[in-house]
């Protein structure tokens with residue numbers, strides 16, 4: 001992977017040199033002394049981030065910022081100013097700057113601001129890449145994942161979409177069953193035909209039959225006209241039976257007949273109506289168990305699960321949590337017309353640790369809430385994450401004292417200890433290893449062993465190099 005390219009814009013050679021020295025181990029740097037030159041560089045090189053002084057000759061930093069944003073509306077700019085003026089900071093942020101640093105600043109402040117930006121940039125690019133990859137395979141599908149388990153599901157979806165076989169989607173609540181059902185429809189030949197969803201749990205049992213099969217005039221009191229049901233309406237398309245386990249027994253028998261004979265009669269009628277439908281069913285309970293207990297027809301179960309698709313819970317695909325969080329962040333920022341700079345590392349770490357009983361839906365709802373509550377131009381931080389999420393990771397610290405298995409207890413303790421120190425250093429591993437008085441590689445190995453490297457892709461920039469001495473250095477002038 002190429003190094004992040006940072007453009008330094010400052011009229012003072014001394015400041016440019018100092019910043020270059022600080023950044024050179026982990027970033028590629030280019031430096032110029034004025035706004036016009038800065039614009040030229042931005043136009044000709046794949047710059048990732050601009051560090052810019054406000055007081056520049058000819059064209060000031062604000063004007064330069066404005067023009068850079070005209071060339072590249074997404075370009076990250078961190079403004080550095082000799083005066084610690086709240087007004088200037090607000091102005092810079094309004095013009096689209098990522099952040100504002102006042103001189104003199106400490107090396108660590110600069111590095112951690114850059115790191116926060118590059119973390120977000122990496123995540124944004126990853127999400128963009130995943131979206132493009134999935135879109136090229138799936139067309140316009142609003143689904144995202146990078147984990148092997150879900151990629152296998154996508155592959156299965158692509159194959160099954162070309163057939164008319166019945167599909168049974170299983171998975172906990174909120175894992176994306178309906179999304180997958182719609183993707184199956186959208187990818188296949190039936191895409192221009194109706195997709196009719198039937199929620200077996202919410203339609204009252206006595207209405208379900210006429211909902212599905214329709215009825216003839218006079219079939220029952222109140223049936224003043226003939227009505228077609230969902231099966232007829234969906235002809236050529238897909239019927240999605242959500243929460244299929246709750247379908248009443250007598251309707252299970254009728255559904256089985258439709259699946260086998262591809263025909264049925266309306267309620268109160270005796271004319272056979274032929275339909276061509278594909279059935280996709282979903283359930284978050286174990287249907288096999290339901291069959292054993294006599295609550296679900298075995299023959300229907302086998303008819304439905306010609307192609308079984310199992311969606312793993314989110315806690316079993318933790319790598320998806322950061323990308324999904326970023327995906328929902330972008331989506332809800334757009335929806336609320338809000339600019340949130342990102343989710344800080346400690347916050348992402350807390351999200352990744354949480355077991356998400358409500359799966360992707362719960363994550364999406366939380367991100368939406370956090371976006372609504374966030375200050376414009378602000379970040380979602382660890383403090384913003386609700387306490388029940390921060391404190392309720394599957395095995396919390398208290399449980400370490402109750403666990404009797406020595407190795408498991410140590411593991412729980414180690415995880416908490418390491419996450420705590422990493423949070424203190426904004427996930428700078430070199431600094432965290434320093435505090436713990438262990439070698440950086442020992443920490444990296446531990447993190448891997450404890451599964452804490454899930455967020456690795458997002459923090460390899462400035463703490464990925466050799467151990468840096470953390471001596472605060474004051475840079476710049478007042």
Ligand SMILES: Nc1ncnc2c1ncn2[C@@H]1O[C@H](COP(=O)(O)OP(=O)(O)OP(=O)(O)O)[C@@H](O)[C@H]1O
Pocket residue numbers: 142143144145171172173174175176177178179180284360361364
């Ligand atoms: N991989 C994903 N990428 C993007 N969004 C997702 C993904 N999986 C789920 N979602 C979102 O999460 C929410 C829940 O998904 P969906 O309704 O498909 O879940 P479900 O399994 O049908 O849940 P339930 O069992 O509660 O009905 C939706 O808003 C959906 O857009």
Ligand SMILES: [Mg+2]
Pocket residue numbers: 177178242
């Ligand atoms: Mg659903």
